[in-house]
Amino acid sequence: MALVVNVAFLQLQILAGLLIINIFSFSPTSLVASQPALTLDYYSKTCPTVFEVVRKEMECAVLSDPRNAAKIVRLHFHDCFVQGCDGSVLLDDTITLQGEKTATPNVDSLKGFEIIDSIKNKVESDCPGVVSCADILAIAARDSTVLVGGPDWEMYLGRKDSKTASYELANSNLPVPSEGILPIITKFLYQGLSVTDMVALSGSHTIGVARCQNYRARIYGDYAVTADQSTASESYLNDLRASCPAAGGDDDTVAPMDNVTPNLFDNSYYQILLRGEGLLNSDQEMYSSFLGVQTKQLVLQYAHDPLAFFHQFAQSMVAMGNITNAVDGGEVRRSCRFVNT
Ligand code: HEM
Numbered sequence: 638m639a640l641v642v643n644v645a646f647l648q649l650q651i652l653a654g655l656l657i658i659n660i661f662s663f664s665p666t667s668l669v670a671s672q673p674a675l676t677l678d679y680y681s682k683t684c685p686t687v688f689e690v691v692r693k694e695m696e697c698a699v700l701s702d703p704r705n706a707a708k709i710v711r712l713h714f715h716d717c718f719v720q721g722c723d724g725s726v727l728l729d730d731t732i733t734l735q736g737e738k739t740a741t742p743n744v745d746s747l748k749g750f751e752i753i754d755s756i757k758n759k760v761e762s763d764c765p766g767v768v769s770c771a772d773i774l775a776i777a778a779r780d781s782t783v784l785v786g787g788p789d790w791e792m793y794l795g796r797k798d799s800k801t802a803s804y805e806l807a808n809s810n811l812p813v814p815s816e817g818i819l820p821i822i823t824k825f826l827y828q829g830l831s832v833t834d835m836v837a838l839s840g841s842h843t844i845g846v847a848r849c850q851n852y853r854a855r856i857y858g859d860y861a862v863t864a865d866q867s868t869a870s871e872s873y874l875n876d877l878r879a880s881c882p883a884a885g886g887d888d889d890t891v892a893p894m895d896n897v898t899p900n901l902f903d904n905s906y907y908q909i910l911l912r913g914e915g916l917l918n919s920d921q922e923m924y925s926s927f928l929g930v931q932t933k934q935l936v937l938q939y940a941h942d943p944l945a946f947f948h949q950f951a952q953s954m955v956a957m958g959n960i961t962n963a964v965d966g967g968e969v970r971r972s973c974r975f976v977n978t
Pocket residue numbers: 704706707708710711714745746747748812813814821835838839841842844845846847848849851917919
């Protein structure tokens with residue numbers, strides 16, 4: 638079994654009082670020989686209808702609730718960062734298998750599993766036993782993005798579904814909003830992704846919501862420091878505080894991360910960061926942390942140039958979707974929730 642070598646050097650230079658951080662990442666994930674490369678025509682003979690079926694199901698789901706697009710994009714991200722994009726996140730807990738659904742970043746938070754089940758059912762009736770759940774999730778995340786106004790990209794396919802999951806890796810590999818920018822950058826580099834990928838992919842916070850427990854520290858902490866003193870900004874902060882009290886409130890009350898256009902995939906998330914009004918601490922740090930010299934430049938660029946953001950987002954989603962599972966032989970699951978027996 639090939640070893641994945643993954644070394645990240647963080648070089649800190651202090652120059653004339655300026656902290657400049659150069660990050661070099663060597664991530665030869667291509668060393669992994671056990672999985673053949675993904676291809677664009679993987680199902681062209683074995684399941685030519687797969688794209689239509691996924692698109693139609695996602696259209697219904699997004700029409701009934703635009704947040705469904707956000708749920709699926711996040712599900713794909715949380716799949717890819719744990720053992721690669723192998724559908725491991727979809728597995729239910731059983732007596733013999735501990736899944737990832739109860740890991741800290743996922744529990745009470747990841748949603749959209751029944752959407753994937755329903756797509757899988759339709760795909761299975763067209764082409765039984767052919768299309769992996771990991772590929773279905775990757776296509777559904779692309780379609781979700783497009784359906785709420787985001788960029789399109791070509792689908793590299795041929796992922797296999799894992800026969801295992803990792804609760805431990807779900808806890809250690811996935812970024813959480815209370816983390817500082819350097820640990821979060823390190824988690825992206827560890828996956829073979831770049832700082833640019835991190836800033837662009839975080840742009841999917843232009844859709845979807847976060848729960849009070851994930852932004853409480855921020856709205857009672859340095860929000861007032863990063864945000865300007867405008868009345869609009871202050872009344873937004875007051876609204877957030879009213880629905881997410883410092884103590885005693887409901888941890889699961891949600892607020893959109895992009896309060897300007899919550900259901901539209903656009904670049905307003907970055908403009909919100911320029912105003913210092915990011916909902917998650919981790920989002921705002923990309924612009925406001927003195928450690929985030931490179932991330933700040935990228936946030937500025939994407940705030941001013943929506944096409945540059947769309948172009949990079951599409952490319953980074955392909956890169957994230959390319960993270961493969963190096964250890965698990967894989968299969969095409971019949972049900973996305975259980976390994977085949
Ligand atoms: C950079 C580090 C990241 C951190 C710390 C982070 C953290 C979070 C948190 C805390 C939430 C709210 C969850 C909740 O309160 O239940 C969230 C939601 C979301 N995240 Fe991220 N995230 C990151 C990167 C990403 C990436 C790379 C993607 C996709 C490519 C993504 C897509 C989403 C989406 C779409 C939602 C909304 C989900 C929904 O409405 O159900 N995030 N993220």
